[in-house]
Amino acid sequence: MAGEGYSLPDDLLVLILLLLPTSLRRRFRLVCKRWRDIVNERTPELQITTKILAFISQHGGSRALLFDTKSGGRRRLSWKYPCSHQRSNVALVGTSFSTITVTNPITGETQALPPAPRSPEWEQMRAPGKYAFGYHPTTGRYKVVHIPCGRRQVVNALQVFTLGVDTSWRAVPVDTTPDGGATYNRLCDAISVDGWTYWLDAFSARVMALDLDGESVSWSWGMMRLYQHKVDDLTGGGGGGRRSSAAKGRELLMNEDESNGVLTTFAYVETLEPIQASSSLSS
Amino acid sequence: MEVDKGKGEAEETRKVAEADRDTVTLKSSDGKLFEVSKEAAARLSTVLAGMIAGGSIDDNGTDLKQIGSEALENVVDYCNKHANSIPSAALISSSISFNTAPFKEPEEWERKFVDRLSHDALFDLVEAANFLGMERLLDVTCHKISEMMKGKSPDQIREVFNIKNDYTKEELEEIRQELAWAFYDD
Numbered sequence: 438m439a440g441e442g443y444s445l446p447d448d449l450l451v452l453i454l455l456l457l458p459t460s461l462r463r464r465f466r467l468v469c470k471r472w473r474d475i476v477n478e479r480t481p482e483l484q485i486t487t488k489i490l491a492f493i494s495q496h497g498g499s500r501a502l503l504f505d506t507k508s509g510g511r512r513r514l515s516w517k518y519p520c521s522h523q524r525s526n527v528a529l530v531g532t533s534f535s536t537i538t539v540t541n542p543i544t545g546e547t548q549a550l551p552p553a554p555r556s557p558e559w560e561q562m563r564a565p566g567k568y569a570f571g572y573h574p575t576t577g578r579y580k581v582v583h584i585p586c587g588r589r590q591v592v593n594a595l596q597v598f599t600l601g602v603d604t605s606w607r608a609v610p611v612d613t614t615p616d617g618g619a620t621y622n623r624l625c626d627a628i629s630v631d632g633w634t635y636w637l638d639a640f641s642a643r644v645m646a647l648d649l650d651g652e653s654v655s656w657s658w659g660m661m662r663l664y665q666h667k668v669d670d671l672t673g674g675g676g677g678g679r680r681s682s683a684a685k686g687r688e689l690l691m692n693e694d695e696s697n698g699v700l701t702t703f704a705y706v707e708t709l710e711p712i713q714a715s716s717s718l719s720s
Numbered sequence: 721m722e723v724d725k726g727k728g729e730a731e732e733t734r735k736v737a738e739a740d741r742d743t744v745t746l747k748s749s750d751g752k753l754f755e756v757s758k759e760a761a762a763r764l765s766t767v768l769a770g771m772i773a774g775g776s777i778d779d780n781g782t783d784l785k786q787i788g789s790e791a792l793e794n795v796v797d798y799c800n801k802h803a804n805s806i807p808s809a810a811l812i813s814s815s816i817s818f819n820t821a822p823f824k825e826p827e828e829w830e831r832k833f834v835d836r837l838s839h840d841a842l843f844d845l846v847e848a849a850n851f852l853g854m855e856r857l858l859d860v861t862c863h864k865i866s867e868m869m870k871g872k873s874p875d876q877i878r879e880v881f882n883i884k885n886d887y888t889k890e891e892l893e894e895i896r897q898e899l900a901w902a903f904y905d906d
Contacts (some may be wrong), residue, residue: 441871445843451857466895467874469883473895520837651870 438656458573458632458650475602530568530581534659539570539581539600542632554583554596554606567621567636573649578602580649582634584627590620609647611654619645619654721867744772747781748789762797766853782800786851791844794837801829826860834864839880 454462454476462480466473491502493686531538537550566585573580583596583606596606611619618638621627627636643656693715743755762769771777784792785848826834834842842864849857878885 445846446850449846449862453846453862453869455867456862457869461870465869465874467887467892468877468881468885470886472883604794618741648870653871655871 447475447479450475458633458648474640490532514622515709516665529570532568537568537581537705547601550581550598554585554608556585567623569629569634569636571632571634571647574634576650578649582627582629582647582649584621584636588705590623592621592645595647595654597647608652609652609654611645621645636686741779742775744768745779745781746792747778748787748792749785750789752789754792754796756796756799756879757803760803762855764799764802764856768852784852787848790841791848794841794845795848795852795854795857798833798854801833802856805862826863830860831864834860836863848904862885864883874896 450472454465454472457465462476490663493500493502529540531540531547532553537553539546539550540547543662553608563581566583569582569584571580571582572578579600581598581600584592585594585596592611594611597603597609598606622637627634629635632649634649634662636645637643638645638656644657645654649656742758742759744758746754746756748754758772762772771782776782787795834845837845842861846858846861846865849861850853868880872880877883
């Protein structure tokens with residue numbers, strides 16, 4: 438076999454490709470026509486699209502909405518959820534002093550996590566950092582990611598907690614030299630899509646990305662615009678000077694009778710894979 | 721004389737083992753013989769389990785014409801290591817109700833087992849595991865290959881897999897257009 442390349446049978450190639458994150462598998466269609474055909478025909482997520490999942494918290498019946506971004510923000514699905522809990526905001530990861538809870542926004546079910554990582558520096562800065570909640574589609578793991586902000590918004594390491602596996606937070610080093618390390622743009626939320634958690638660098642046009650499976654941090658230049666188009670508007674975040682378009686994104690989501698509510702939005706990736714996120718989150 | 725006695729005992733032990741048939745002998749495509757615990761072979765390979773149950777095991781070496789000696793050696797090595805390994809303590813002990821992984825992560829020794837393999841050996845082993853119906857070994861080897869693929873560009877993948885790029889420029893561009901969500905630039 439050596440020297441002739443590895444002509445794995447189709448069935449084996451499918452098994453291997455299915456272990457990759459969706460985005461990577463789709464990218465590997467660039468390898469050759471055989472791989473393209475196998476990915477297209479044998480791995481079932483061609484229809485992958487990003488949608489907006491919005492929660493509107495109101496007295497007397499909160500609502501969740503799913504939007505199709507492709508058709509210009511048309512409402513695809515809307516449902517009221519019977520949450521008895523009173524909350525002003527929907528956050529999958531909530532913090533209060535040193536306690537951290539993960540909340541299912543639909544049922545209100547909460548899960549307490551071990552104490553949050555602490556550092557005298559963050560306390561001095563009164564900057565507990567941001568939390569993001571991520572799901573990795575091929576491993577089925579849920580992870581909470583803490584992005585601490587130190588002096589000058591420098592991020593030296595992330596803390597990651599895998600639900601159902603970890604008993605304490607793990608540090609994931611962020612080594613993204615040569616540009617003086619990573620920073621975090623506090624004005625813009627971190628967001629998790631399709632097995633990655635993304636955030637914006639504070640001082641350069643970089644999008645930072647944590648692979649939720651391998652837990653390594655990489656980054657990309659020149660993707661800022663794409664990030665803002667695809668993510669920023671959806672989350673209502675505002676990476677410097679983007680406030681107006683973020684507000685426009687909000688208007689798109691809310692009509693009059695909803696405008697009293699508190700809105701939280703998430704980018705939501707829909708695939709045809711049997712993702713268990715929805716079923717286990719609502720179980 | 722003491723030495724001879726010891727040798728005699730060893731031979732006796734071997735004869736007893738053969739009589740009890742604790743092991744099966746497998747023959748690679750290039751004619752090399754390997755012995756593996758019958759219990760482990762039956763537990764880890766659906767194909768070998770079927771052959772053992774169906775009595776089609778040859779005491780002089782069961783022919784496995786699709787599998788080369790290097791791959792078969794790794795298969796046998798894996799079976800023996802698996803028989804000796806202590807299952808890791810349940811990692812998942814918390815009461816958290818979110819689901820856990822459908823794919824069972826390779827254990828530490830399984831990782832080490834595949835990490836030391838060359839590309840050739842790894843790809844041969846994945847095919848052998850597939851041929852023998854060894855689900856767990858297939859999981860572990862596929863997992864290792866998928867790990868190797870992460871962080872690689874399509875160009876690097878072609879190099880590793882020795883694949884020829886059969887696209888035209890236009891065809892590549894068309895696929896790139898669809899990849900807006902993949903945060904890579906190449």
